[in-house]
Amino acid sequence: xxxxxxxxxxxxxxxxxxxxxxxxxxxxxxxxxxxxxxxxxxxxxxxxxxxxxxxxxxxxxxxxxxxxxxxxxxxxxxxxxxxxxxxxxxxxxxxxxxxxxxxxxxxxxxxxxxxxxxxxxxxxxxxxxxxxxxxxxxxxxxxxxxxxxxxxxxxxxxxxxxxxxxxxxxxxxxxxxxxxxxxxxxxxxxxxxxxxxxxxxxxxxxxxxxxxxxxxxxxxxxxxxxxxxxxxxxxxxxxxxxxxxxxxxxxxxxx
Amino acid sequence: xxxxxxxxxxxxxxxxxxxxxxxxxxxxxxxxxxxxxxxxxxxxxxxxxxxxxxxxxxxxxxxxxxxxxxxxxxxxxxxxxxxxxxxxxxxxxxxxxxxxxxxxxxxxxxxxxxxxxxxxxxxxxxxxxxxxxxxxxxxxxxxxxxxxxxxxxxxxxxxxxxxxxxxxxxxxxxxxxxxxxxxxxxxxxxxxxxxxxxxxxxxxxxxxxxxxxxxxxxxxxxxxxxxxxxxxxxxxxxxxxxxxxxxxxxxxxxxxxxxxxxxxxxxx
Ligand SMILES: Nc1ncnc2c1ncn2[C@@H]1O[C@H](COP(=O)(O)OP(=O)(O)O)[C@@H](O)[C@H]1O
Ligand SMILES: [Mg+2]
Numbered sequence: 001x002x003x004x005x006x007x008x009x010x011x012x013x014x015x016x017x018x019x020x021x022x023x024x025x026x027x028x029x030x031x032x033x034x035x036x037x038x039x040x041x042x043x044x045x046x047x048x049x050x051x052x053x054x055x056x057x058x059x060x061x062x063x064x065x066x067x068x069x070x071x072x073x074x075x076x077x078x079x080x081x082x083x084x085x086x087x088x089x090x091x092x093x094x095x096x097x098x099x100x101x102x103x104x105x106x107x108x109x110x111x112x113x114x115x116x117x118x119x120x121x122x123x124x125x126x127x128x129x130x131x132x133x134x135x136x137x138x139x140x141x142x143x144x145x146x147x148x149x150x151x152x153x154x155x156x157x158x159x160x161x162x163x164x165x166x167x168x169x170x171x172x173x174x175x176x177x178x179x180x181x182x183x184x185x186x187x188x189x190x191x192x193x194x195x196x197x198x199x200x201x202x203x204x205x206x207x208x209x210x211x212x213x214x215x216x217x218x219x220x221x222x223x224x225x226x227x228x229x230x231x232x233x234x235x236x237x238x239x240x241x242x243x244x245x246x247x248x249x250x251x252x253x254x255x
Numbered sequence: 256x257x258x259x260x261x262x263x264x265x266x267x268x269x270x271x272x273x274x275x276x277x278x279x280x281x282x283x284x285x286x287x288x289x290x291x292x293x294x295x296x297x298x299x300x301x302x303x304x305x306x307x308x309x310x311x312x313x314x315x316x317x318x319x320x321x322x323x324x325x326x327x328x329x330x331x332x333x334x335x336x337x338x339x340x341x342x343x344x345x346x347x348x349x350x351x352x353x354x355x356x357x358x359x360x361x362x363x364x365x366x367x368x369x370x371x372x373x374x375x376x377x378x379x380x381x382x383x384x385x386x387x388x389x390x391x392x393x394x395x396x397x398x399x400x401x402x403x404x405x406x407x408x409x410x411x412x413x414x415x416x417x418x419x420x421x422x423x424x425x426x427x428x429x430x431x432x433x434x435x436x437x438x439x440x441x442x443x444x445x446x447x448x449x450x451x452x453x454x455x456x457x458x459x460x461x462x463x464x465x466x467x468x469x470x471x472x473x474x475x476x477x478x479x480x481x482x483x484x485x486x487x488x489x490x491x492x493x494x495x496x497x498x499x500x501x502x503x504x505x506x507x508x509x510x511x512x513x514x515x516x517x518x519x520x521x522x523x
Contacts, residue, residue, distance in 0.1 A: 057418045077424035087419040091437045091514040103433060104423035132514060 004156065004188050005031040005054060009063035012049050024049045024214040026063060029207065036182055036189045038199035038206045040245070042254050046214025047192040048084055051158050054190065055081055067156075077105075080154035082162045084192075086145035088133040094120075094144045095129035098151050105152055112151065119147045123177060139170035146178075160192045171195075175202060176227075183226055196249075200241045201228045208245060210252045217248055301481035313488030319473070324492045327470040330386060331458045331496060334393025338450060342398050343443070346405025356406075363402060371395040372460050379465040389461040389469070396457035397450035404446025408439035441515045444508045451504045455497040470496070 011025035024046035031037055039047045052058035054065055056076045065072040067079075088097045098116055099109035109116070120126045123143040133141055142162055150157065162178075163171045179202055182189060193199050199206045203222050210217045222241060224232055232238060249255045272279075290305045292298070304312075313320060349355045349363075374395060378388040412435055420430040462471025470493045477485035509518050 052418070055418075055422060057421055075421045075424065077422065079422075081419070081422050083415045083418060085413070085415045087415050089416070089434065089438070090516075091512065100433060101423060104420065104425040104429060106425075106429075134514075134516075134519075 002033050003030045004033045004068060005190075006066040007054075007063070008065075010050070010053060010060055010065055011062035012046065012053060012058070013061040022213040024053075025061075027214075027216050029216060029219070031188065031190065034186045034188055035204045036191065036202055038191045038193055038203040039209055040193055040196060040199040040206050041209030041214065042211060042249070043194055045209045045211035047194075047209060048160055049214065050209075051081075051160050051190060051192055055079060055158055078154055079156040079158060080149040080152070080187075082142075082145055082149045082157075082159045084160040084164070086141055088141060088145055088148065090133055093130050093132055094125060094136070094147075097133070097144060098129075098147045101148050101151050107152070115153070116147070116151060119151060122181060123147060137170075139166050139174060142166065142174065143177075154187070156188045156190075158190045158192075161194070162191075163198065164194070171198070176229075178202065179227055196242055196245045197233075200224075200238065200245065201233060206241075206245065208248050210248070210254065217252070220244065300484075302483065304484040304487070306487075309484045309487045309491070312482075312484040313491065316485060316488065320470075320488060320492050323468060323470045323473045323489070324496060326468045327455070327458050327462065327493065328496050328499075330389040330461070330469065331393055331454045331500060333386075334390045334457065335397050335450065335454045335500065337390065338394045338397035338401055339447065341394075342401035342446075343405055346402045347409055349402075350406045350409035360406065363399065367399045367403065371399070372457065375461045375464045379461070384466050389458055389466065392461040393454050393457040396453050400449040400453070401443075401446040404449070405439070405443050408442030408446075409435060411442065412438050437512075440512050441517065444504070444512065444517075447504050448501065448508070451501045452497065454500060455493055459493055 007027055007029045009026045009028060011027075012023045014021040014023055027050070039050060041047055049058065053060050054067065054072065054076075056067075056072045056074050060072075067076055088094075089100065092100060095116070098119070102109045102112055117126065120129055123146060125140065125143050125147065128136065128140060128144075133144065136144065146159075146162065149159075163174055166174070175198060182202075191199070191202060200222055206220045206222060208217045208220065209215065220241065224235075224237060224241075228238075246255065286306050290307060293303055293305045300308075345359075349360050371392070375388075375392050378391050382388040382391070416434055416438065420434050425433070458469070459471035459474070462469040463475050466472045470489050474486050474489040474493070477483075477489065508515075512518055
């Protein structure tokens, strides 16, 4: 494996003077090609801020980010991003929203028809492609947003709390699908979450972030076999990881 | 949207009627009360006439009423269309230019505070009794709500969609066509509808102040002749004109943004 993303002294301060908010960093970290890394922390600790900086959509106050050997100074167009609030537009159907990503990139959707069909099947939305976003449940909307973020076949994915607003059963369901997709294609995934269990279930590594200012407190290697099904989740090893993580947040006064 | 809409349409109509029978009853009751109150309270004809007489006398003067409806309608539509055609690009320019937003925008907000109708006598003294001053008044009444809503519309794209657009590397133009414009349409229509409601008001008042034809002129003359029946007939046609314009704009809204919540809510 090789280093894909390198963070060196990355810091974010919003505003300036007396109104300045030190939101994040300084943080050093490297992310390897093909790993599934979770950014885990309570809300407001700077997870979205970090993700947007990696995507080149938010300026870095201090430090440097390198992605695939190149310095991040502007929007990175060869990654797939699921934003915290989904970017499905209400005037297009599910299919239209997926095509939107292609059209924005100047790719003719007709030339990717099979790709799109396959993607829709992989998230079980093939029968809903002509529906409008408001006609879908929250879980289906997130599945559609996933397709929209992935249709241009990025090898790196940034997912900002994609399951954050869903009910527990739907979350469990989508986690399973997400894991099998990752196991098949092995993209590099940066996954933002505030759920300890979710981070441990999905990730090869978990970056535990503590707030004010956001800092990576520890990076935990999750040495458990994939797929992490029910058996793995009820194993004592899994529980030990959960405890270890909880311990960090408890010491920090977050929980 | 789908072809299977016919049956639900009738069902919807039935529900609509079931929900609105009270309103319809009230509406009819209102006119019945008007009809008989004039008799019961012995109101003189030159003050108020019963609806039946309004219909009768209005029908007798239908030619004039129709012609004046055409005159006022032309003023209204011309002023409205010019307002839309000018306000959209200007709104767009202001929304995307920092310099314009700091100069013209506050200026527009200031002028918006001025009641545009107050300019009517001036325009008529400058430009005479003809069509042009009325078109300008209607234009002034319509322009501001459209331009201000357009600026708001083009400035209020969500942060997430802005970032999504940037992450695709799309050009400014592509982003505008595929995201900014469709996202802005609902708020633009708020301005279009508001302007449509006020357009006939502008035309009628401009005609009150100085003209020799049109529904505003008609209403003023017949009122002076102690003919409230004909005045009401004129008001009726003025109302029809306003409703027609508003109806066309609403129809355009349904065609252009069928996906928007304001349209969805009224469609079901
Ligand atoms: N545009 C901004 N201006 C000022 N402060 C901001 C801005 N965006 C985020 N912040 C602050 O930065 C911190 C981290 O925010 P965020 O990255 O959204 O956290 P998370 O995604 O972990 O919930 C929060 O305290 C938030 O209030
Ligand atoms: Mg966030």
